[in-house]
Amino acid sequence: SERPVPTGAHKPGGGAQGADTAADDGAKLQDRSEGKDDRGGKKRKKNKNQKRRRAWGDRGWDNADPNMKRTKSGKKTFVAVLFGYNGERYAGLQINPGVVTVEETLEKAIFEAGGISESNHGQLQKVNWTRAARTDKGVSAACQIVALKMMLGEEKSEEGQKDTMAANDVEQDDDDNIEEEPLLKMAKRRINRKLPDDIRVFAIMRMTKSFHSKTHCTSRTYDYVLPSYALLKQDDVFKTEIGQRALVKKHARDRVKLGKDIAKCLPGLVKEELKGSSATGDGGDNSDVTALCSECASSLADKLSDRAATFAVPTSVDNGGYQYKTGYRVTEDIVSRLNGLLSNYLKPKNHHNFTVGVNFKLSRAIRNIMSFEIAEKLEFEGVEFIRIRVHGQSFMLHQIRKMIGLAVAVMHGTVDESVYAKVFKETRFHIPKAPALGLFLDRPHYKQYTRKVATIENRKSVKEVVETCHRSIQEFRKDKIIRSICEKEVKGGEFLSWLACMADNPWGLEIEEGKYTPIEAQILKRVNAALNSKDVKPQFDALVTRLKALANDTGVVSESKDNYGEVLTSFADALVQYLREYRT
Numbered sequence: 001s002e003r004p005v006p007t008g009a010h011k012p013g014g015g016a017q018g019a020d021t022a023a024d025d026g027a028k029l030q031d032r033s034e035g036k037d038d039r040g041g042k043k044r045k046k047n048k049n050q051k052r053r054r055a056w057g058d059r060g061w062d063n064a065d066p067n068m069k070r071t072k073s074g075k076k077t078f079v080a081v082l083f084g085y086n087g088e089r090y091a092g093l094q095i096n097p098g099v100v101t102v103e104e105t106l107e108k109a110i111f112e113a114g115g116i117s118e119s120n121h122g123q124l125q126k127v128n129w130t131r132a133a134r135t136d137k138g139v140s141a142a143c144q145i146v147a148l149k150m151m152l153g154e155e156k157s158e159e160g161q162k163d164t165m166a167a168n169d170v171e172q173d174d175d176d177n178i179e180e181e182p183l184l185k186m187a188k189r190r191i192n193r194k195l196p197d198d199i200r201v202f203a204i205m206r207m208t209k210s211f212h213s214k215t216h217c218t219s220r221t222y223d224y225v226l227p228s229y230a231l232l233k234q235d236d237v238f239k240t241e242i243g244q245r246a247l248v249k250k251h252a253r254d255r256v257k258l259g260k261d262i263a264k265c266l267p268g269l270v271k272e273e274l275k276g277s278s279a280t281g282d283g284g285d286n287s288d289v290t291a292l293c294s295e296c297a298s299s300l301a302d303k304l305s306d307r308a309a310t311f312a313v314p315t316s317v318d319n320g321g322y323q324y325k326t327g328y329r330v331t332e333d334i335v336s337r338l339n340g341l342l343s344n345y346l347k348p349k350n351h352h353n354f355t356v357g358v359n360f361k362l363s364r365a366i367r368n369i370m371s372f373e374i375a376e377k378l379e380f381e382g383v384e385f386i387r388i389r390v391h392g393q394s395f396m397l398h399q400i401r402k403m404i405g406l407a408v409a410v411m412h413g414t415v416d417e418s419v420y421a422k423v424f425k426e427t428r429f430h431i432p433k434a435p436a437l438g439l440f441l442d443r444p445h446y447k448q449y450t451r452k453v454a455t456i457e458n459r460k461s462v463k464e465v466v467e468t469c470h471r472s473i474q475e476f477r478k479d480k481i482i483r484s485i486c487e488k489e490v491k492g493g494e495f496l497s498w499l500a501c502m503a504d505n506p507w508g509l510e511i512e513e514g515k516y517t518p519i520e521a522q523i524l525k526r527v528n529a530a531l532n533s534k535d536v537k538p539q540f541d542a543l544v545t546r547l548k549a550l551a552n553d554t555g556v557v558s559e560s561k562d563n564y565g566e567v568l569t570s571f572a573d574a575l576v577q578y579l580r581e582y583r584t
Contacts (some may be wrong), residue, residue, distance in 0.1 A: 004249040010359035025096070074117070075563070076149035079184070080207045081106075081191075082465060084476045085482055086198040087140040087440070094134050095124070102199065103131070109194035130213040132444035133220050136397070140484075142223075142477040143202070143466060147213040150204075152183040181206075200476055202469040204301045205460060208453070209273040218451045219370065221391045221442040224404050225485045226434070228330045228377070228384040230495050231338060231411045255579045258526055260573065263301035265527045267293035268464075273544045292550060296543075296568065329384050334411075335374055342388070343373040344420045353429050354403055355396035360426045368393040372403075380486035387482070389442070398433055398578060405432035406500075414502055428511040430518050432502050435494050440481050443473075536578050539571040 083106065091099035091392040095107075108130075111121045120126040132145040180188075185203045191201050270293045346542040352358045359365070375389040390400060404421070409415040409432050423429050443466060466473070489495055511517050531540045546567045 012429060012484075027034050028329075033410045040051065058304050064189070073152045074151045076127070077203050077213065078147070078154050078207050078209050079152075080145050080147045080211065080213060080461075080462065081110075081150075082145055082203045082205070082469065083201045084142050084144065084200060084262060084473060084480070085140060085200070086395055087135060087138055088437075088484060088488075089198070093131065093141070093144070102135075102144075103129075103146070103197065106191075109191050109199075110150065112194045113187065113190035114153065115191065116148075117151065132213045132217045133395075133441055135441055136436060138436035140481045141225050142440060142481060143443040143473050144441055145213050145217075145444055145462065146430065147207060147211055150187065152187055156447040160469045161542060164522065174361055200472075200480075202355050202472050202476075203465050205462070205465050205486060208459075211449065213444075217444045219391060219393050219445045220395065221389060221445070222395070222400055223440055223442045224388045224390070224400065224434070224481055225438045225440075226388070226404070226408070227489055227495050228334075229328045230408055230499060231334055232328065232331060233413045255582050258582060259304040259575065259579055260301070261306060261523050262527050262530060263297050263522065266297040266300060269527075269531070270296065270544060270547060271576070273548070292547060296547060299565075299568055300572055303569065304575065327382075330377070335386075335424070338407065338411060339373050341410055341417070342390075342403075343418070344367045344391075345372050345403055349389050349398065349424045351399055351403075353422070353423050353431055354399045354406075358396060358400065364396075367399065377487065378482065380483070383486070383490055385486055385489075400439060401434045401436065402431045404438075405434040408432075408434065408499075409502060412499065412502070422510075430511060435498050437488060437494050438485055439486075440477075442477075460568060530575065530578055530582075533578055536571075536574045539567075539574040543571045 049294045087093070087100050087102065088100050089100070090105075093102045093104045095101050101122075106117065107122075107124065109333065110116050116127060124347075127148045127150070129148045130144060133141075135144075137140055180203070184206070186206050188201050195201070267290070269288070279433045346369050348361060348366050348368040350365050351367045352362070354361045355365075371389070371391045371394045373389065378385040378387060388404065390403070406415065406419070409417070410417050414432075419429065423431070444462075446462045450463050453461050528538060
């Protein structure tokens with residue numbers, strides 16, 4: 001074999017000169033290791049990565065500082081978790097500080113079950129956490145999917161024994177015939193034991209490292225459950241006993257709302273009346289006058305709040321023990337007409353009117369709806385419900401609820417059917433939003449990923465796993481989601497309250513830029529009607545006269561509350577009497 005090349009032989013001149021150069025290089029390396037610079041021996045500034053390497057040692061945990069906290073995580077496997085949840089008591093799926101969400105509860109359960117290390121707990125980006133679809137507050141999901149890097153190691157009990165899957169140790173699965181890897185099945189059972197009853201994991205499956213539960217999702221299917229009497233004409237609904245009760249409760253809420261609207265609009269209305277006074281001048285921008293009007297409105301709100309109990313709920317209404325008694329059933333003509341209205345949403349169209357904050361010209365306003373129709377009829381305690389199914393590529397905030405809301409408004413007779421010819425164009429419209437109670441995600445679809453894993457040995461597609469867990473998913477959908485929706489509607493009448501509110505608002509009208517929206521115009525109209533009523537107008541004029549005198553007398557503005565207190569009390573009493581008799 002060849003003799004080794006002497007150190008420094010590659011240097012120009014070789015020999016001793018090369019050896020000297022090598023010695024110099026060695027000295028420089030030693031200086032650098034001590035933090036010295038080549039020029040003048042000054043200490044070099046250590047960057048962030050150097051500090052981290054020194055703290056933890058060149059070889060990781062073996063040479064790390066023993067005083068520093070260390071949380072060692074085990075081997076992670078990229079998996080997808082198939083789970084369902086009832087979103088009634090959650091503020092949506094995605095983690096949101098200050099409120100309880102589904103992801104927060106699920107992530108905590110996985111951590112407590114040993115699937116996420118302590119160092120990664122609460123930091124979803126560290127485990128590559130992704131979700132198939134986001135759901136809003138109160139919205140449920142029969143089959144949702146999140147992907148993450150999870151630790152699948154064996155769980156140790158307090159005695160240090162391995163956690164077995166004995167029948168007497170954990171509950172039996174609903175699908176005991178499902179073929180699952182032992183580690184995945186054990187992880188699923190451990191997580192389910194940490195979860196509340198309204199969240200349940202159906203399966204855990206291994207995924208490719210490139211899998212992303214959102215970007216690989218090609219489409220989503222949502223269901224919406226609503227009572228069939230919501231499709232009745234407006235007059236027919238409110239002739240029934242349940243409709244009359246809904247109207248009575250609505251009028252009670254409207255009285256309180258109108259009182260708040262009057263207090264909110266009062267500063268602007270009073271400033272209009274005070275224009276031209278010596279204190280305001282022509283523009284009416286005096287800060288003392290603005291403070292005076294705001295102070296008056298705040299005092300009025302307090303007085304109305306104190307008196308709200310006298311007109312909030314009429315004593316003639318029995319609030320307890322009420323049972324819905326309706327024999328209404330949808331006919332084939334009703335089903336056919338509703339399916340016809342829902343077909344207006346099919347194919348790619350601009351849905352900027354069915355969400356918030358999305359301009360007509362933005363490309364993300366274009367959404368492709370593949371199918372939209374009634375899936376089945378249900379019955380709960382004598383009340384008929386219908387389940388509507390929509391399958392689309394992706395959906396925006398409130399989009400499904402607004403699509404359902406507009407269709408029901410047309411069936412209800414509140415909005416004319418001709419609105420469908422205009423609502424997908426640039427003109428903005430006020431669209432009613434159906435309650436979140438009836439909406440839930442049925443399942444996401446992964447068409448392209450299914451083709452990809454078909455070529456990978458011993459790897460199942462999402463579709464195959466969902467079909468395998470079909471029985472568990474169906475039972476959870478029926479018992480935890482649909483039953484909860486129907487029961488809450490029968491007892492609380494949320495859809496009837498929504499119909500009663502929808503019947504009295506200007507839905508389906510165009511929104512003109514730079515002007516009051518139809519809802520704002522309706523509020524101002526009601527406020528003006530209240531202030532111009534025969535009993536309230538004299539008291540309002542007296543209040544304005546008193547405030548005008550105070551505005552002109554700048555010396556007493558700071559003590560204004562005592563000066564208009566009696567007039568304001570008379571005005572509030574007149575308003576309360578008006579609100580007691582108020583009907584929209």
